Amino acid sequence: MARGLGRYILIRALMIIPMILILYTIVFFFLRILPGNPILAVVGTKNIPPEQLKHLEHLAGLDKPLYVQYFDYLWKMLHGDLGVTLASPMGKPVSSYIALRLPATIELTIFAFTVSVLLGIATGVLGAIRKGTKTDTAMRVYSIVAYTLFIPWFGMMLQYLFGVKLHWLPTSGRIDPSITSFHPITGLYILDSIIQGNWTALGSVLEHLILPSLTLGIVLSGAYTRLVRNNLVDVLSQDFVRAYKARGVPDRKVLLYALKNAFIPVVTLMGLQFAILLGGAVLTETTFNWPGMGTFIMDRISYRDYNSIQGAVIVFAFFVGVISLIVDVIYALLDPRVEY
Amino acid sequence: MMVIEGFVKLLRERKPGRGLFIFGFSIVLIVILMAIFAPWIAPHNPTEISADVFQPPSWKHPMGTNNLGQDVFSRIIWGSRVILYVVAVATTLSIVIGVPLGLLSGYRGGKIDRVLSMVMDSIYSFPSLILAIVIAVVLGPSPINTAVAISFVYVPTYFRMVRGQTLSLKGQLFVEAARALGVKDWETMKKYILPNVLPTVLVVFTLSVADAILTEAGLSFLGLSVTPPTPDWGYDLRVGQPFLLDGYWWLAFFPGVMIMLLAMGFAMIGEAINERLSLGTR
C-alpha cells in the first residue's frame, strides 16, 4: 500500500511542473513583451547617460534577446535564484525579499484558513441538522453575505469598530513596534516568540493577527457553509445513516459518521479555496498594512520592478501546486474507495 | 424563451428561492438604473472639488463629502457606471473566448484538448486576483484594460464548464446521428451542442458575475483600474481608508457598502436561479 501511495504522490507532484511553467510563461509574456523600457520607467524622464543605462540594463539582464531571457530565468529559477530587483533598491536578490515576506503571509493564511474551516463547518452542520427551519435559511443567508463581503471594506469596518471605537485591537502591522526585545528568526512570529520565550511579543503578535484573520476567514467561510450543509443533508438522508440507527448506534456517533462522509468533498474544496485565500490575502494585507507577499507585490508594482513581481508570482504558483498535491494525498488517505 | 418563462414562474410560485431572487434583482436593478440615469439623478458634479471637506451626511450631501470636498452620493451614483461597464465587458469577452474554445476542445479532443485543458487548468487554479493584478499593471489603468484583465481570469471558468458539457453531449445519440448524416463538425457544434450548453453557461454566468464584481473592486481598490478624478467605488474606498481611523467613516463606508450590495444582489439572483434549475431536475 505504501509503495502505491509513493507513486501516487510522485505522479501528482510531476503535474505541478507544467502548471508552474505555464504560469511563468504567461507572466513572462505579459511583463516582457509589452513595450517600454522598465529601467526608464523607474528612473523616469531624468536624463540618464547612455552608458549608465546600458549598465543598468545589463545588470537586469535586459540586454539579451527575449528567448534567452526566458530560459535564463527558468534555469536560475530551478536553482532557487529568482533574479534581482529592478528598482529601489536595485540589484538585490528577489529571493531574499521573498524570504522576508513569505512567512508573514503564511502565518496570516494559516490562521485565516483555520477560522474559515471552523466557521464553515459549524454553520454548515447547524444548517443541515436544522434543515428547512429558519436556522437553515439564516445559514444560507450567512453564506451568501459572507462570500460577497468585500474584504477591504469588511476589514475596515472591523478596524473601525474594534480599533477606533472600542480600542480593543490593533489595526495594522504584525507586532507592536515598541517591543524592541523581539527578533525574528524564521519569520513566523508566533514560532519565533515562543522559541525566545518572549511572552509579551507573543501576546502582541496574536493581537495583531486577530482582525486580519477574522476578516479573511469569515469571508472565506461562506463557501464552506454551503458545501458542508448540502453534503451533510445528502449524507443524512442516505440509507446507512438509518441503518446505523436501526442497529442501535447512538445518535451522536451517527452524526459523527455522517460528518466524516460529508467531509470528504469538503477536503477537495479546501484545495480550490486556497487560491482564493491567496488572492484575498493580498487585499487583507493591503488593508491591514501587513508586511507579506501581497503588499510586496503592490510595492514592487509602484516601482515597476517586474522581476520581483515575476518571482512572487512563481512562488505563489509553487505553493498553489504544493497545496493541491497535499489535498489530493489527504483525500486519498481519507477515502478508502480511492485506489493507489 | 424558456429562460423568461422560468423567470416568470419563479416569481409566481411560493418557493423559498423567491425572496432571494426578488431582493437580489431589486438591488441589481437599482444600480443599473443608477448608472443609466446618473446625469439626471446625481445632485452634484462628482469631480467638483470644493472647500466643504469632510462634511458628515446631511440634507445637502446625503452621504457627506470627502477629503476633496466632493459629494460622496454623486460619486456613488456615477461610480456605478465604471463597475457595471467593466464587468459587462469582461464577462462578454470571457464568454466569447471561453465558450467556443470549450466547444472546440470538448468536441475535437486530442492534442488541442490536452494542451488547452492544461493551460486553462493552470490559470484556473491560480489566484485570480493576483493574475488580474499582473495583467492590469502591465496594460495600464483604464476601464477597458481592467476589463481585459478580468476577462482573462474568467475564461477558464467558462471553458471548463462548456468543455465538460460538450464531452457528455458528444456521446449522446443525436450527435452521433448528425455525424452519421455527414454534418460538418462546425455545424454540429453550432446547431446541436451549443443550444444544450447554453443553460450551463447561464448558470456559470450568474455564479461568476458576483465574483467578477469583487475582482473589479479589488483591482480598483489597489489603484489599478481608473485614474482620479473618475468616480469609482473601489478607488474611493481606498482613498477613504486613512480617514476612517480619524473618525470620518462616510468616505469609506458608502462605496464599500455599494460594492457589497451589488455583488450580493448578483449572488442572490444566481442562488435563486441555481435552485430553480436544480429543483427542476429533481
Add this chain to the structure above:
Amino acid sequence: MGMLLEVRNLSVYYYTLSGVVKGAEGVSFNVEEGEWITFVGESGSGKSTVAHAVMNLVPSPGKVVSGEVIFEGRDILKLSKEELRQIRGKEMTMVFQDPMTSLDPLRTIGDQMIEAMTVHGVPEDEARERAKELLQRVNLPPDRLDYYPHQLSGGQRQRVSIAIAMAFRPKLLIADEPTTALDVIVQDSIMDLLDDMKAEGTSIYFVTHDISLAVERSDRIAVMYAGKLVELGTVEQIVENPLHPYTKALIEAVPDLWSERPVKAIPGYPPDLRNPPKGCRFHPRCPLAKAGLCDTEEPELREVERYHLVACHFPGGAKDE
C-alpha cells in the same frame, strides 16, 4: 404463538414543500411470533412507510401523526431515545433495500459489524468472534471483516446486512425490499437466509412490490394501496380467494410463463397522496366501483372469514364473474 407486534391506527404524513403527502392512513394489523408476514403494494402504497414507522425510523420530512406501535407490551412511538436505542438492533432489526448505500463506505465491514454488538454491551473480542461466525452463517469467508463495502458485490453486502441483523437473534426482522436491487439467483439465497432466521424464532416482516415473491415464503400477506391497508389474510386465502379488487388485479397481473394469457395490467395510476380520492382510495381504478357509495364512504377493514380481513364495499366482487 403469541402476539409480538400490534399496530393500531397508524398514520404517517410527509410534510413536503409541495404539500402534505398522506403516506399511510389508519393502518392496523398484528404480527405473531415466529411468522412471516409480507406487505405488498405498488411504489407509494405506504408499505415502506409503515415498515419504517414500526421502528420509528420514518425519514424526514415524514412524521407519525397518530397511532400506536405496541411491541412486547410497549409503545415504540412513545419510548425514550435510549429505550428505543436498546431495542433497535437487538430485539427488532431492519435490512434496507439498497445494498449500495446501506453500509458506511468509510469503515470496514468488521468495524460496523462489531460495533453493532458493542453498542449493546458485548465486549469487543467476543463481538469479533461472533462477527466471524455470522459471516460464515451467511456464506461469506471471515476475512471479509477487513474489507470495505465497495470491495463487495451487492449480494454480498446484503448478506452482511442480514448477518448484522442476525447478531442477537431478534424477535422481529423488518426487511424492506431486500432483494429488489439484486438478481434472481442471489435473491433466492437471501430468502433462504431469512427462512433460516424464521426457523430460529424470528418473525419476518417482509416488504415487496412483487406479489409472487410474497407468495413464495410468507405465512400471511397484507396488501396496501395508496396508504391504506386494503386486505390481510393467510397466503392460501389471498391466492385462492382474493377479496379486494386490487388484490385480485395484482394476482392476475403476474405473468404466467407457461400460458399464453396476455398480461393484465391495472388501468390508471396510483393517486396523488397530497389529495387522495374521497371515499375508497381505489375507486377511480376499480371495476366494481359504485357511484354514491365507493366515492363517498371509506370502507372499513372487516373480517370476512377467519383471519381474512378486507376493506371493500363489495368484497369478493358482486358484479364480476
